[in-house]
Amino acid sequence: MRGLVDTVNGFMLRLDTALRAMRSFTGNASHQLRTPLAVVRTQLALAVRAGDLPAARAAAQAGDAALAEAERILAQLLLLARVDAAGGAPLPDAPLDLVALARDLTAEKVPAAAEAGIDLGFAGAGPVLLRAEPVLMGELLRNLLDNALTYAGRGAEVTVRVLATPEGGAVLAVEDDGPGIAPARRAALRGRFVRGGAEGEHPAGMGLGLAIVEEIATLFGGSLSLEDAAPDAPRRGLVVRVAFPPVG
Structure with missing residues (x-):
């Protein structure tokens, strides 16, 4: 019973x-x-x-x-x-290699980056494993890349990095040397239907990118953070990091 x-x-x-x-x-x-x-x-x-x-x-x-x-x-x-x-839903049984996934999706976005005048690269050595659903993780990274290519600006450099933590976790980071996001705006931009860009601008999109990223990350035990890439530079850039726990 x-x-x-x-x-x-x-x-x-x-x-x-x-x-x-x-x-x-x-x-x-x-x-x-x-x-x-x-x-x-x-x-x-x-x-x-x-x-x-x-x-x-x-x-x-x-x-x-x-x-x-x-x-x-x-x-x-x-x-x-x-x-x-x-x-x-329960987590998938088979671990996912984040390096292989991120490398392939970064390569997929290179033509769009070139058209936007952005130098897109990848850094990471694998495998780096996490327990997550591959399709949703792919959408997470696509949203991060779309945001970077939209807001970094022509002439910027965007780098996708995958790292393993000493504890056995995984970190996915998308870094650019664009104008960045003011610290006071970062919390709001994580909500649904809030768009990025400078004050007074009306960029394309519907403001779901970071919200989707954070909600997918949370599904798999991850956490999202936004930081300046170069705090003292005129263009301080942005690093968006998603950290995942060790594969249990």
């Missing part, structure tokens, strides 16, 4: 987690998708009323860009819902 009670309680807990994730997703989606979908509708109306082909083409291109933004927002919201729903 005790086993049956535990099974039912576990099922109800998972069901409650899934329902909360679904409610959060639908609320966030309805809010975040409103603007790009309104832009699509407006541009379609302009295309219909356009007096010549170039004007119609320009409206169609603007609508297509807004639709691409809606797709990107939806992908991040789906990832966030997946992280929310995974809160009670």
Whole structure:
């Protein structure tokens, strides 16, 4: 009887987690998708009323860009819902080599970095193991890299580092020599829907990058920290570190 009670309680807990994730997703989606979908509708109306082909083409291109933004927002919201729903899941049995994962994903981002005028590199010798789900860890690093490539600025250097701690844990760090983030803003930027960039700027994105990173890290026992890369330099840069416990 005790086993049956535990099974039912576990099922109800998972069901409650899934329902909360679904409610959060639908609320966030309805809010975040409103603007790009309104832009699509407006541009379609302009295309219909356009007096010549170039004007119609320009409206169609603007609508297509807004639709691409809606797709990107939806992908991040789906990832966030997946992280929310995974809160009670057990850790994977097989350890993950963080060096191999980070090296491959860094190489994947090199073309985008080159297009942005950023020198992207990797440093780390493996294996460095942690107990985590590979797909979610990949999304964690992609979000860190996307943030660095968005905010570091043309001419910056971005380095992904993987280190093993003396206790057997793992540290993933993404370091840049860009403008950095003022210490007073760092706590706020870890929340959902808070975007980076200098005061008064309105950068692209929806402000989920660091929130996703921290929530995925927490799932696997990790912790997130943000520090100046070079505190005394004119461009102090930023180091975002995610530290994970030893593989037990």
